Structures are given as C-alpha cells and as structure tokens.
Amino acid sequence: xxxxxxxxxxxxxxxxxxxxxxxxxxxxxxxxxxxxxxxxxxxxxxxxxxxxxxxxxxxxxxxxxxxxxxxxxxxxxxxxxxxxxxxxxxxxxxxxxxxxxxxxxxxxxxxxxxxxxxxxxxxxxxxxxxxxxxxxxxxxxxxxxxxxxxxxxxxxxxxxxxxxxxxxxxxxxxxxxxxxxxxxxxxxxxxxxxxxxxxxxxxxxxxxxxxxxxxxxxxxxxxxxxxx
Amino acid sequence: xxxxxxxxxxxxxxxxxxxxxxxxxxxxxxxxxxxxxxxxxxxxxxxxxxxxxxxxxxxxxxxxxxxxxxxxxxxxxxxxxxxxxxxxxxxxxxxxxxxxxxxxxxxxxxxxxxxxxxxxxxxxxxxxxxxxxxxxxxxxxxxxxxxxxxxxxxxxxxxxxxxxxxxxxxxxxxxxxxxxxxxxxxxxxxxxxxxxxxxxxxxxxxxxxxxxxxxxxxxxxxxxxxxxxxxxxxxxxxxxxxxxxxxxxxxxxxxxxxxxxxxxxxxxxxxxxxxxxxxxxxxxxxxxxxxxxxxxxxxxxxxxxxxxxxxxxxxxxxxxxxxxxxxxxxxxxxxxxxxxxxxxxxxxxxxxxxxxxxxxxxxxxxxxxxxxxxxxxxxxxxxx
Numbered sequence: 001x002x003x004x005x006x007x008x009x010x011x012x013x014x015x016x017x018x019x020x021x022x023x024x025x026x027x028x029x030x031x032x033x034x035x036x037x038x039x040x041x042x043x044x045x046x047x048x049x050x051x052x053x054x055x056x057x058x059x060x061x062x063x064x065x066x067x068x069x070x071x072x073x074x075x076x077x078x079x080x081x082x083x084x085x086x087x088x089x090x091x092x093x094x095x096x097x098x099x100x101x102x103x104x105x106x107x108x109x110x111x112x113x114x115x116x117x118x119x120x121x122x123x124x125x126x127x128x129x130x131x132x133x134x135x136x137x138x139x140x141x142x143x144x145x146x147x148x149x150x151x152x153x154x155x156x157x158x159x160x161x162x163x164x165x166x167x168x169x170x171x172x173x174x175x176x177x178x179x180x181x182x183x184x185x186x187x188x189x190x191x192x193x194x195x196x197x198x199x200x201x202x203x204x205x206x207x208x209x210x211x212x213x214x215x216x217x218x219x220x221x222x223x224x225x226x227x228x
Numbered sequence: 229x230x231x232x233x234x235x236x237x238x239x240x241x242x243x244x245x246x247x248x249x250x251x252x253x254x255x256x257x258x259x260x261x262x263x264x265x266x267x268x269x270x271x272x273x274x275x276x277x278x279x280x281x282x283x284x285x286x287x288x289x290x291x292x293x294x295x296x297x298x299x300x301x302x303x304x305x306x307x308x309x310x311x312x313x314x315x316x317x318x319x320x321x322x323x324x325x326x327x328x329x330x331x332x333x334x335x336x337x338x339x340x341x342x343x344x345x346x347x348x349x350x351x352x353x354x355x356x357x358x359x360x361x362x363x364x365x366x367x368x369x370x371x372x373x374x375x376x377x378x379x380x381x382x383x384x385x386x387x388x389x390x391x392x393x394x395x396x397x398x399x400x401x402x403x404x405x406x407x408x409x410x411x412x413x414x415x416x417x418x419x420x421x422x423x424x425x426x427x428x429x430x431x432x433x434x435x436x437x438x439x440x441x442x443x444x445x446x447x448x449x450x451x452x453x454x455x456x457x458x459x460x461x462x463x464x465x466x467x468x469x470x471x472x473x474x475x476x477x478x479x480x481x482x483x484x485x486x487x488x489x490x491x492x493x494x495x496x497x498x499x500x501x502x503x504x505x506x507x508x509x510x511x512x513x514x515x516x517x518x519x520x521x522x523x524x525x526x527x528x529x530x531x532x533x534x535x536x537x538x539x540x541x542x543x544x545x546x547x548x549x550x551x552x553x554x555x556x557x558x559x560x561x562x563x564x565x566x567x568x569x570x571x572x573x574x575x576x577x578x579x580x581x582x583x584x585x586x587x588x589x590x591x592x593x594x595x596x597x598x599x600x601x602x603x604x605x606x607x608x609x610x611x612x
Contacts (some may be wrong), residue, residue: 047610051606051609054518054610056518056605057606076522076523077522077523077524080517080520080521080522080523081520081522082520083518083519083520084519084520084521085520089518089519095511095514095515095518095608095609097234097237097515097516098241098512099234099237099238099240099241099512102239108516108519109519109520111230112230112516112519112520112521112525113520116474158521169609187469215312
C-alpha cells in the first residue's frame with residue numbers, strides 16, 4: 001500500500017526575538033493502514049510534527065502530502081474540508097462540546113461536513129458506542145460522564161467519518177492503566193477492521209512499543225525509525 | 229443548519245447571561261418604542277390641531293380677491309393628477325352680524341357641504357343641529373353663538389360692507405376646535421354665498437388636502453406646474469407655518485437622536501457580550517475548527533447569536549414599549565377619561581424599529597465573528 005501521509009524536508013521555525021527552530025528537515029511517510037507511534041521527550045517537537053501532519057499547523061519549509069493532496073498549496077477552507085474528510089483527532093483532553101450530548105458530539109464531524117446524518121451514519125455511531133462500551137451514556141451531556149467515558153466518546157467522534165488517518169496526541173495521558181489498555185485495544189481493532197492509519201504521539205515507551213512502527217524524535221530531528 | 233444549532237446551544241448553556249442581555253435589549257428597545265410613539269403622537273396631535281382640519285394647499289386669485297374663473301376645469305385637471313385627497317371650492321367674503329346694538333365681524337364661507345366636510349370634518353364637529361340643506365341655511369360656530377345666543381331655526385341677518393342684508397336660518401352649531409374660526413366663520417351653501425356676494429359662478433379659493441401633510445410643498449409644486457398661471461397663486465401650509473415646521477423638525481431630530489443612541493447602546497451591549505462569549509467558547513470553536521468547520525460557518529455562530537438575541541429582545545422590547553405607552557396614556561388621562569395626547573400606534577414606525585433592532589443586533593455579531601476567525605485551534609489544544 002502507498003503512503004497516505006508524506007512529509008518532505010519539513011522544517012518549523014517559530015519566529016520571535018530569537019527564532020526557535022523546532023523541526024529540522026523531517027522526511028517521513030506513513031503507509032495506509034499502518035499503526036505508528038511517535039515518541040520523544042517533552043519539547044522534542046513531536047506534537048508540532050503531529051499538528052503539521054494534521055494540517056492544524058503549517059511547516060515553515062517543506063511539503064506535506066495527505067492522501068495525495070499537497071496541503072501547503074491549499075487555503076484554510078480547503079484544509080478544513082480535508083481534515084473533516086480524512087483525519088480524526090484524539091487529544092490528551094477530550095474537548096467534547098459541553099453543550100451537546102455524547103451522541104451529538106460523535107455526529108459533529110459528520111454534521112460539519114454535510115447535513116443531517118442518514119440512518120447508516122447513526123447506526124455507525126451506535127456501533128462505535130457499543131465498541132467503546134459507553135452505549136448506556138450516549139444521550140448524556142458530555143459533562144455528565146466520567147473521564148474515561150469522555151475520552152472514549154472523543155475517540156468515537158474521531159472515527160465517525162471513517163477517516164483514513166487517526167492522529168492521537170497522548171490519547172491516554174489522563175487515563176488510568178485499565179482505561180489506557182482498553183483504548184489501545186480499540187485502536188487496534190479499528191486499525192484491523194477498517195485499515196485506518198494510526199499515528200500516536202506518546203512519551204510512554206511501554207505504549208509506543210505496542211505499535212508496528214516507532215519513530216523517535218529528539219530536538220526536532222528523527223533519530224530512530226523502527227518497523228517491527 | 230449546524231451554526232444555528234450551535235448558536236442556540238451556546239445561548240442555552242449560558243442561560244443567566246442570555247437572559248440578562250435579552251432583558252437589556254428589551255428594556256432599551258421598549259424605551260425606543262415608547263419615546264418614538266410618544267413623540268410621534270405628540271407630533272400628530274400638533275399637526276392635526278394646526279392643519280389637520282384645514283386645507284393644506286389653497287389656490288386663490290392673484291389678481292383680485294374675489295374671483296377664480298373657470299374653476300371647474302382647474303379642479304378637473306387637479307383631480308386628474310390624483311395627488312390630492314380632497315378638494316373643495318369656496319366662495320367667501322367678510323360681513324357683519326348684529327348682536328343687539330353691536331355688530332360682530334364674520335367671514336361668510338360658502339361650500340358644497342360634502343366636499344368641504346372631507347377637509348374640515350364638519351359632520352364630526354356639529355354638536356347641535358344638522359348640516360345645512362336649503363340654500364338659506366347656515367352653520368354657526370360655538371364661540372360666535374356664545375355671543376349671539378341663537379337656537380336651531382333662528383334667523384341670522386348678515387350685513388355686507390355695502391350695507392345690503394341677507395337672512396339665513398341656523399341649521400346647526402359646530403366646533404372645529406379653533407376658537408378664532410368658531411367665532412368668525414358662518415358656513416353656508418356655496419351657491420347662496422355666491423349670490424349674496426354677487427360672484428356669479430366664480431369662487432374665491434380652491435382648497436385641498438393631501439395624503440401626507442409633509443409633502444404638501446411638493447404636491448403644490450406639481451399642481452403649480454400643471455395648472456399654474458399668472459392669475460392664480462398656490463399656497464401650502466409649510467410655507468405659511470415655517471415656525472411650526474422647524475419645531476416639528478427639532479422634535480423629530482431629537483427623537484431620531486434618542487433612538488439612534490439607544491440602538492447604538494444595544495449594538496455595544498450585544499457585541500461586548502458576544503465578544504466575551506468568543507473567549508468563553510474558544511475551546512469549542514477551536515475543536516470545531518480542528519474537526520474541519522469552515523471559518524465562515526464558525527463565525528456565523530456569533531452572527532446567529534446576535535440575530536437570535538435581537539429577535540427575542542426586540543419582540544419583548546416592542547411588547548414592553550407598547551405596554552408602557554398604553555400605561556402612560558391610561559394613567560395620565562384626565563379624570564373624565566380624556567387622554568393627555570391622542571395615542572397613535574404608528575405600525576410603520578414599530579415595524580421599522582423592529583427591523584433596525586434585529587439588523588443592528590445581527591451586525592453586532594460581526595465583531596465577535598471576526599474575532600473567532602482569528603482563533604487558532606492549536607492555541608486552544610496547546611492550552612489544554
């Protein structure tokens with residue numbers, strides 16, 4: 001399978017009184033359907049890299065291709081559409097909209113892209129709730145759920161549009177071991193069932209080692225790239 | 229529509245804040261409606277009492293006081309223009325009536341009753357008796373009759389400056405609301421007055437009302453262009469009442485300023501509340517942007533919030549304003565139930581105010597909407 005994500009000579013410099021370069025000539029590709037982790041110490045540039053892959057941030061130099069599209073040539077609306085169709089985000093914090101119920105939150109990416117979700121999409125959302133083990137609370141406001149339930153709802157939301165890529169930034173950072181293990185096993189299931197590409201940023205080596213490929217970043221440079 | 233749905237949820241989640249701002253808008257708009265209706269009614273009262281029951285355009289002879297020849301064709305041509313509301317011709321002249329040993333000066337005015345009634349409202353002002361019917365009947369004003377102490381059917385002797393006399397029978401008594409008119413006008417049939425003053429078929433004036441009193445000057449100008457000539461002159465009330473007009477203009481300007489300041493305060497209040505809302509909801513907007521909501525859809529959330537606040541606030545405000553106005557008229561009424569002013573519920577003004585309030589509230593959402601455009605999802609995500 002080809003690369004769903006391709007980074008070519010990507011550099012990122014934050015301008016200021018003294019310019020800070022956080023990424024140096026990163027060349028990296030991710031195969032469709034692969035399960036990857038990016039590890040590195042805090043401040044190593046791994047979250048910046050993930051934001052650039054997710055088109056939330058733009059590289060100062062270099063090119064990013066997502067699903068064949070050259071993102072550096074796209075405008076804000078074009079990028080928004082690409083993110084909506086192709087990428088699911090899971091962050092350390094769940095970022096659910098507190099004004100909406102769990103199921104409304106999960107359907108939100110679909111509503112952003114299109115109109116009222118058809119029955120098939122609702123069924124998909126229900127299936128995701130089942131997979132996550134939170135079907136019983138799907139009509140709760142997101143504020144009336146436990147931390148683990150909220151994060152699982154956020155994962156269901158990332159998956160509802162059947163994205164090609166899921167980008168997860170420390171997705172279990174706020175969770176206990178039991179919840180963490182459960183979420184990784186869900187990620188694995190989705191990866192196998194739908195061939196969804198996973199890129200998980202973590203500083204926890206134990207979690208990273210469960211991935212098929214580990215990319216390590218140190219001081220903005222790729223220092224290790226192991227595929228098992 | 230997703231933006232509208234999110235806007236509604238945002239407003240619903242900050243219920244106290246939403247209720248406070250809606251109350252603020254409602255109070256401001258209610259004052260605007262109250263002040264606007266009050267000043268509008270005052271103006272209408274003033275205009276009605278000054279020119280309401282009188283012609284707004286008058287054509288008279290520019291050559292000699294007593295004659296407009298060929299008035300039928302003049303009236304027909306003015307009628308064809310279809311810019312006047314009512315037209316009446318009049319034959320008038322000065323005379324005297326005798327009260328015991330003294331003579332009282334009067335103006336004897338001849339009209340065709342139906343035509344003049346549409347201008348002067350004789351029927352409504354007749355407080356005793358009936359309209360004149362035969363050629364020898366006349367109506368006498370309240371103040372004049374207080375001096376003459378006549379009764380219905382009494383005879384009234386009119387003496388012309390030339391010394392000749394005519395006798396009319398009193399058919400009724402009127403009160404046109406203006407003492408000087410009530411004291412001086414004796415109103416009779418057009419033909420009788422033409423005969424008394426030996427005018428033949430001529431009249432002394434053609435009098436008109438127009439649908440909008442404030443356009444009397446432009447209507448007069450149009451009539452001038454259509455039928456004007458050297459032998460007639462056309463006056464309109466605006467030319468003759470410059471002082472009243474400037475007073476009305478002043479009143480209208482002050483009313484407009486008050487209303488503009490109120491709308492401005494509504495805009496500032498909504499804009500500031502929504503600007504705070506952008507900060508409060510920056511996390512939600514950030515994640516919506518990360519999930520791919522387009523900038524325009526994200527910013528329209530705040531425009532919709534402005535629209536919703538404006539719609540609800542202004543409708544409440546209008547209801548409250550109408551209530552205030554109604555209450556004002558009820559509580560300031562005289563013991564006999566007569567209102568201080570004649571309430572005039574100007575629907576056009578109310579509708580315009582509502583439209584302006586809603587449009588202004590929606591515009592007030594623009595500033596926070598622009599602010600939301602600059603919101604970068606990374607900043608939100610980084611802050612956690």
